[in-house]
Amino acid sequence: MISLTNLILVFLIGSIVSYLLTKANKILGSIFNFLLISYALYVVWNIKVGHEEVLFRILRDVERTLKVTNLGKYFAIVSLIVISFVAFFIIEWIRKKDIKPAAFNSFLLLMVSGILGVFFSNDLLTLYIFWEIAVLGSFLIVPMGKKESKRAAIIYVVTSAIGSYMYLFATFSIYQRYGILSFEQVSQYLANDSSNLFKWFVILFIASAGIAKSGIFPLHTWLRITHGNAPDAFSAVLSGQLVKMGSYVLAIALSVFPTTQLFSSFYHGVPLLNYVLIWLGNISILIGTFMAIRQNDMKQLIAFSSIANGGYILVGLGIMNSIGYAGGLFHVFNHAIAAAMIFLSFAAVVYRTGTTKIDEMGGLIWRMPWTFVTYLVGIISLAGIPPTSGFISKWMIFSSLVSKGMFITLAITFIGSVGSFLYVFRPLAGVFLGQLKRKHSDVKEVPIIMLVPMLLFVILTILIGVYPKPVLDSIVSIENEVGIKAIEHSGTIIKTPLGQWNTLTVFTMFSVGFIIAAILYMIFPKGKKVDLTDQYTGGEYLYNYDLYHYATGFYRFIERLYDKHPSFEKLYEKLVSFFRYIGYFTYKLVYKTSPSGYVFWITIVILILFWVRW
Amino acid sequence: MTNSMNNTIERLKSIIRNLKVEEIDEREVKIEIKPEMVLNALSLLKGSGYSHLSIITAVDWIEENKFELVYILFSWNDGGKFIVSTKIDRKKAKFVTVKHLWPIARYYERELHEFFGISFEGNDDMRPLFLENWDDLPPLRKDFDPMEYSKKKFPDREYHKDVIHEAKVIRGDLNG
Amino acid sequence: MSTNERSIWEKIADQLRSKSLWMLHYCTGCGAIELPPSMTSRFDMERFGMGPMATPRQADILFITGYLSAKTLRRVIYTYEQMPEPKYVIGFGSCTLNGGIYYDSYATINRLDYYIPVDLYIAGCMPRPEALLEAFNELMRMIRKGEANGWKRYKENYEWYKQNQLRSLGEVFIHDEFHE
């Protein structure tokens, strides 16, 4: 098995190889991509924790090392699962005409190399370097989407740059103060550091990279545009995996630098910093849920749901007791799988119908049943309904919030989880169910290669929902590594101080209920199959059933309650135009057309220089 | 009659020579005009406040072989009602449209076409309005026999014995 | 299957069907105003298990309350065919029997069971609620006896009914500018 550094090098070279291969033949390049990524998954899967490697040496006394921690390994496995499934999906999807396949494949590999580096870097600077590689990779892929995706790419890079520069600023201030950068040493120095203000500044600035990347409240506006307009298969990777890099940094900021020891408890054992971050998570849950209910474009809808779920993860991680932290980590897994699954089914729908607007479609279940099944299980997991894995993480977060007694956060998480029933149901009813449009009557199911990853996702979600042992084991190992009391679970029973439940009995009881219903269904006379246009229309004759479909303004009656909602995108745009105006003003001030203006300014500058005398 | 209606009638008399005026009620007046003068009478009335065309309907005088077209106008500012009627030939049954004065007239004229068979030039929308799949004479004409149509289209219930006679006997009208 | 030879299940089902008839909330003529009084406190149709249902999919019984114009007949036929079996039809008043006072009108039909099978007629030019309740009980007795199988007749000689309908209506599914 090759070492990590070679793996990253392989990926960097691989991106060039895949560029040439895809130039030669699209399918071959994508297959090469898929093989390489699944090989990486295999390597990461059975890498030994604690395995260290020295990378290279920039700063004099501090060498850059890659160290495999439980936390990093868990995040890497989740991300690589998502990317390998999507890579398999891309083999067929790449034939789409309007994206440049060669560049797409190579930048994908570049991004994966960045991701590998981020999760296994042992100190702040290496993490930053690989972070920038990953951002670069994704930044170059995003503009290949629809026409508005050029602007989306810029907004994406600017917001993630804000986060990463604050992170860089914190890294250099740590280095300037202590001279060390690796995580263990930093956490020790921070622990016995006196000035509270410095601790606050460091942790908040490091967390800001996570906030920017996982779309938490202040920096959440890029998610809607980027996910909405990125190339379809890539938005699955974008929301399934890249957002998780943000959660990784948040996990580091909150647990690797043990905030519980650093700060005094503010409310029932939750330090003030965590409380502030939890409140950022709450606001992003509210924004994500209520804005998602309004969207008519299905990809932007799920983008807002990624904001809400990013908020969930932050709330879970912020609580820092054994159940809440485990809930946050498990939700990372659930949301990665569910969001990727949903975006893949949307990519399949767009592959066939070409539009992402919900009200332009309808009744696609009769033509694309397997895509419907994927989407259905995806939303069941995203909304957190028991038989699937989505519920376990939400249940953990709820019980930890109740045991901590944080009721306003609890109310907001309830709004988030019940609200998620609403907005996940909107595309289900608007796109898949209801009346089939005549122009979509000859739509066929997506080719088999695209179906395989989607159905694998379905099996994976239900399997983990029924038998969550593997994920729970890795979470227990993370909690031991990070120093939180691990949750105790045995096979399928998960225990918390508040109560326990058994995923297996829930699943068996659900199937028993299903069988009882099926028996009742079989006994009584069979219903006559009636086609879609034989509807109760109040006794009237309809011939154009395209209009007989309810999808535009699906929740118009709630949206009317908050039509005049404050929009942060407009706020940021005003900010941008304000700065542009200042720039324009100074430009006008300085660059005079007449030469005398230049002479005047040069003399001023020389005088200042002499006065300061350097 | 209210004085505002009086001076409207004076103005009408100025453009139409022998105007037959019949006062039905304190605020209701019926005037009869020759077909060719109807248009300018109506536009004059519309000018003097009669902005509401309540209905255009027709009366089938089969003996005189005439259709009587009746326009009922109502004025919102003085509450007066003008009934303008004119007689057109039943065979040709053609008249000019007033759609440009009152848009609603388009539907009234369409209904008249369906039920009386009067066609209006200038109003090209002569499709069936209420009756579905109608294949006989326009039904409201006097020479259309609904009983015979009903017998032809909707079969009746054959009674084996004369039930009505029997009912009369039971009720004692006849001493059967 | 002749009318009175039914399997044991059918007999039990008929007992149940007679006890809980759901009427379709679809009122075609002037008799519909007799239904509210028969539902409210004085006559209370619900004690026989009868109640209004909004859609033909759930209804057992269709009331043709009074005169039936050709246009409404098209909608009645369409709704009747949307109702699940077994279904029953009651004709209110003399207009459904022999055209009633509109016997000579060009728009209304003269004999209802020429178009859809009618299980029971109620005479009177709008029967009062007492007559309605008497009719409902009569229908329940017929269902229990297995005599109320208009829907079987409709299924068996479907062609005859269709041909009558086309003869009077020209076409059941109307195509004109109002139904694009």
Place this chain on the structure above:
Amino acid sequence: MTVLRVIAVLLTGFFVGLTLEGIARKIMARVQRRYGPPWYQNFIDVFKALSKRGISHGWIFDFGILMALGGVIATLAFVPLGDLVAFPGLDNIFIIVYLFAVGALGMAMGMVGSGNPNASIGVARALTQMLGYEVPYLVAIAGVLYYYKTSSVSGLMMAQQDTWTLFKMPIGGIVAFISLLGMLGKKPFDTPIAPAEIASGPMVELSAKYMGLLMLMHTFSIFVEISLFVDIFLGISNYLTFLLKFTVVWIIATLISAVLPRFRIEQVVKFYWKVPLSLAFVQVLFVLLGWVF
């Protein structure tokens, strides 16, 4: 052993649920000074509906109904009825509330699968109403959980040694009862099934057998909702006293619903997030401060 208990719970749910629905129709009739149907009327309705030959709109329509009924049966199995607990350790409050969502989602998916826009409007209203009543309900319940430090329903019931939780936390009890009315879909909050406006909402394309199965699902869901309320708020009770309390709560709910007209859907959400939610937060504040009677 658990199989026997599960069967017992399901049979109770079936018989007691349907008889109580019949009694509710009788009460509604008496409120309107009518004679009203016999108490066993709902049994007849269900079996009559099941015995008819209906229509189906394809496999998603059938699957939706089966998932709905299966989900609600599974939820019912987890609910403790007084001391009759099918799964002693596993009846967690959140499991029951969210397993209930499986039934709701199954029905919603099946009904919209029929392709009738009335159904989609009804389902959109049902989900909105759920958003309305679910939040105050869960906040009030969270207050109770925090106070008793356990989230298993039978544990909550056992914890009410001295007085009922209803007397300990009266405001929480009121909030839970108002949300219960919303959950039951009784008159003031039956906007999703409004027969006058959207032709009985989601049930517009439900013909015979499917209507019967859905009536069963409705009965079981009523049983789940009210038994949750009784277990948490109305003190320790063995099987019989549980049924007694269940009937009392059910009768009160029917009386309220017999006299109130139907809310509009915006009003439902606005009402639930104004009055009950603020009351729930007041109650939770009391719990935090320890002011519990």
